[in-house]
Amino acid sequence: MKRAEIIVNGLVQGVGFRYYVLRHAQKLGLKGYVKNLFSGEVLTVVEGEEYKIEELFNLIKIGPPMSDVKNAFIKWFEPKNEFTKFEIRY
Template sequence: MSKLSRATIIVDGVVQGVGFRYFVLRNANALGLKGYTKNLFTGEVLTEVEGEEGMIHELIKKLKVGPSHAYVKDCKVEWKEFKNEFKDFEVRY
């Protein structure tokens, strides 16, 4: 049985206006993760994600690279307790 976990991921750099949230959405769905992603007024992108810990690690690897027009300067991850709060993955505004 794989461990279920939750992570708050904040990505900084050129990550708004480059399709970053939809990149997160596609990858999270492909990995079977649930949660949401949204732009922050600071220019960062916040992702709150739940699922298998190994799949969250895979998502983090992808977010550190980002879509082709993004430039990722920093990726902060805070691990939390799994809450089973989300039914799917969505982009929030």
């Protein structure tokens, strides 16, 4: 089990990006959250099996059809086991 923080920038707000991440994270059985940042970026904090987080990261780098991901960064951490599901936070 691992924890990751993923930040993406580009055209990632107002294009269904959080719902895209939510759908894929839930399909992969991951836990955590996704939220818009005031900077215009989107933050995803996720816990689960490393290969599943890597799969989500690859999907995030693509993004939904109306998005334009310029950069995606991932940082790895030890899990805190603080999540019971994956959700959108506001």
